[in-house]
Amino acid sequence: MFSYRLFLAAAATLSFTCATTFSPLTRPNQAEAQANPVVANVIPDGGHYAAQGKLQALDPAAMTLRLVTEKAGPVPMVIAPGTDLSDISVGDVADIQYTRSVTFVLADRSIDVASVPATTSVGQAVRTPGIGPEPATIVGRIVKVNGIDSFDVVNADGGGIYTIKVTNPARQQSVKMLKVGDSLTVSVSPLIATSIAKCGVFGMGLFGC
Numbered sequence: 418m419f420s421y422r423l424f425l426a427a428a429a430t431l432s433f434t435c436a437t438t439f440s441p442l443t444r445p446n447q448a449e450a451q452a453n454p455v456v457a458n459v460i461p462d463g464g465h466y467a468a469q470g471k472l473q474a475l476d477p478a479a480m481t482l483r484l485v486t487e488k489a490g491p492v493p494m495v496i497a498p499g500t501d502l503s504d505i506s507v508g509d510v511a512d513i514q515y516t517r518s519v520t521f522v523l524a525d526r527s528i529d530v531a532s533v534p535a536t537t538s539v540g541q542a543v544r545t546p547g548i549g550p551e552p553a554t555i556v557g558r559i560v561k562v563n564g565i566d567s568f569d570v571v572n573a574d575g576g577g578i579y580t581i582k583v584t585n586p587a588r589q590q591s592v593k594m595l596k597v598g599d600s601l602t603v604s605v606s607p608l609i610a611t612s613i614a615k616c617g618v619f620g621m622g623l624f625g626c
Contacts, residue, residue, distance in 0.1 A: 463519035526598030
């Protein structure tokens with residue numbers, strides 16, 4: 418019987434490629450060019466966060482919104498069931514509490530991952546750069562483990578090789594679980610708004626949130 422090694426549950430905050438100060442609304446940094454492209458912070462953290470900005474779009478029927486922030490520009494979110502929308506409208510400056518889950522599943526070389534519905538390739542995630550606010554599934558194959566601080570990965574069906582840097586010492590121990598030939602599936606949820614509140618007087622952002 419094939420065994421899967423699930424080492425990150427939904428809504429957990431572990432990430433092979435996160436820095437301690439990483440925020441989902443920031444962009445990853447690409448290191449200097451080497452034999453293989455070397456990147457860090459491609460995969461965002463999971464966890465609970467807050468963002469402030471102006472509501473550019475709000476669709477209660479579809480349970481979606483778009484928040485325009487100063488640093489990240491327009492950010493789409495899914496609205497969690499039960500979230501109170503009675504006191505907000507398009508144009509309001511709002512403070513939004515939101516969550517994101519990141520799940521890693523490791524499987525040995527005997528597992529066929531061709532049927533896993535990947536939405537983004539390893540190369541696309543590196544070149545974009547990184548994963549944005551939309552949901553994403555990436556399937557890669559480990560081709561080399563470079564000690565505890567990096568590993569080389571390709572798309573499950575082949576392609577270019579990318580070196581993923583592990584910048585957080587607390588996460589580097591997880592790299593010891595990797596073996597050449599393993600497949601790594603990363604599932605990232607959309608940003609899910611769980612609380613939305615107007616900021617300031619009449620939702621104009623006056624006097625803060």
